[in-house]
Amino acid sequence: MNVTPDVKEMLTRLDQEITAKCGSTRGPLIEYYGTLKMYVGDRRTFTAGAGKDRATLGKFFALRLLEEMYNLGYNMHISSDLAREHDQATWFFSKSAIPNENRGRYRVCCIAPGGLRSNKLVLLHHDEYIKQAVMLALGDAWPKGVSKTEDIMSYGELLHEISLNGYWGQTKEDGINTRKAICNLVGRMGGLNWKLLASSNLKGTADSFFFVYDPTFSAQPNDFCMLSLSKNDRFRLINCNHLIEPLKTAITAAGLSIQEQLIYYGSQEIKVRGNPWRSGSNREAIAARRSISRIMEVFGKHGYTPLYAIDVSRSLTDKASILFWKNPSPMNCKYACLSLTSTKRLRLLDFPIDVGAAMRDCIHQFYPFGVQNEVKLPDSNLEINIKGWPWIVHALSKGAAFYHMRAVLGKMMAIAAQHGWYVSISADVSSKVGGDDNNQYPLDVHSIYFVKMQ
Structure with missing residues (x-):
């Protein structure tokens, strides 16, 4: 493309x-x-x-x-x-x-x-x-x-x-x-x-x-640690148990509520209330995606940069494990999320108003099937529902929206970069599935995270 x-x-x-x-x-x-x-x-x-x-x-x-x-x-x-x-x-x-x-x-x-x-x-x-x-x-x-x-x-x-x-x-x-x-x-x-x-x-x-x-x-091996999104409601720390308290701060800042702290095969685990990785609630699903942004900001202040989001099993309910790399010094940075959900929905979360507007205009300009509607979300966030099925190869269109939206996403990344926001990671943060017992499929695709150095 x-x-x-x-x-x-x-x-x-x-x-x-x-x-x-x-x-x-x-x-x-x-x-x-x-x-x-x-x-x-x-x-x-x-x-x-x-x-x-x-x-x-x-x-x-x-x-x-x-x-x-x-x-x-x-x-x-x-x-x-x-x-x-x-x-x-x-x-x-x-x-x-x-x-x-x-x-x-x-x-x-x-x-x-x-x-x-x-x-x-x-x-x-x-x-x-x-x-x-x-x-x-x-x-x-x-x-x-x-x-x-x-x-x-x-x-x-x-x-x-x-x-x-x-x-x-x-x-x-x-x-x-x-x-x-x-x-x-x-x-x-x-x-x-x-x-x-x-x-x-x-x-x-x-x-x-x-x-x-x-x-x-x-x-060296000690330079790397991992945050794993587990079950429907848990965060697990791998090789970085010393960051448990800053992680709690980030989770609550995103609007999630901590229920308990556990030990799981030698790793620290934080269980939150609700089911953020399987949520059918727009509010909880948005909070789940924003929590990843807040967590990466806190990790940055402690000298860790997200390197890649990894799926280690590809089961239907598998979610990302985010690999972090230790830096020589702390970094002050902000993260924002382009959340891709449902069959035709994009959400712009935590982008400055001017950057979100430019990315929104990119969809209107380059996506040939058009926009169905827009919904203003709290904190100046925006939801855009488009026409067509960009996350599905539809039998009638033979995947035309599927391919065009990928090209549009590339242009949105370029526009964000012009405003100083660069692609950081693409992560699976949802365990929702649909279909019957014989034909199940995930209900969400990846969320794309952007970073700007302060």
Whole structure:
């Protein structure tokens, strides 16, 4: 979407590379509702349970695309899930102000859980140092240990597969240890100058991690902690129990009421009244999203920056775990939220009036199906209900609104940046589901958070 000539030329080369690797002959790039579409393998490449070769092809395409975009001078901002059913990631990039000749060539590697109920981690475009870093991270944070490791060839690519005792991203002890392992893994990779570039949904299962080699970057495991949104009403702190009191302050400032404080498999847990992550109430749902903004502001004052929001299991009720990175000094910053809910609703929360008005005008100017109505919310916030179904691929429109709204979101990010508000993270903050027992689906998509330094 919004493809420039240099990106189109790159995609043509990448299409030829993918075709040579997998033998697919599904055709060249295709113009599709004002976007450019390319095929990667077959229709099951980005589908859970599609088999090792297809999964390898999906990871290979993703990391090669990230490498090529960065080498063209594009920075990736977020990976965002914007569909209520069969959702895979949408990636947003912007052109860097740094000339290409000063950026160097980038290398990307992938570390990914395998499958729906996974006891495996798969490494692609790795080396022996990366293998050692992953094993050290698991040794520190996965007490059940590793059952075996092996090298596997798939589509001409060497994979390293690590089988765990226990299951990645599952509940109780395994769930806590998964999050601890992520903090440790990102730190161990940072010690080798590999920086987390993206945590992304490739096939509707747990996020895959993409790291970029950056000789100027360095980090250690103790530099990272995590805030996990749990059940329907809880916050969990991973590796940062010392922030429990500031976190309470942030939660109450957002309008939520604390019920009790608990210990959950060694982590601190705060239970709030109501069901903010499953709320059918507009007021409570808004308070839930604003609470994330207030929490990130408090974390910033204590020297922590949100790096990525991660889904570790992709179950219907799974929500984000926000990874924070320790900074040398505290930061005074403000956060605002673009909340995407229901089938056709956007909410602008905590933006200054002029910034919210400019983002609203962007929808009116660039979204071709128009706006149904607008609702003024308390504290100068705004709700916009649009026509069409931007979070659903509708059978009659064949997804026209689905694609146009993604392009509009990119323009809204650019307009916010012109006012000093930059994309921070895209996070799943809702566990609401719809449908029947045989066909359930999430009722909300991601919320996108913006930051402005004070």
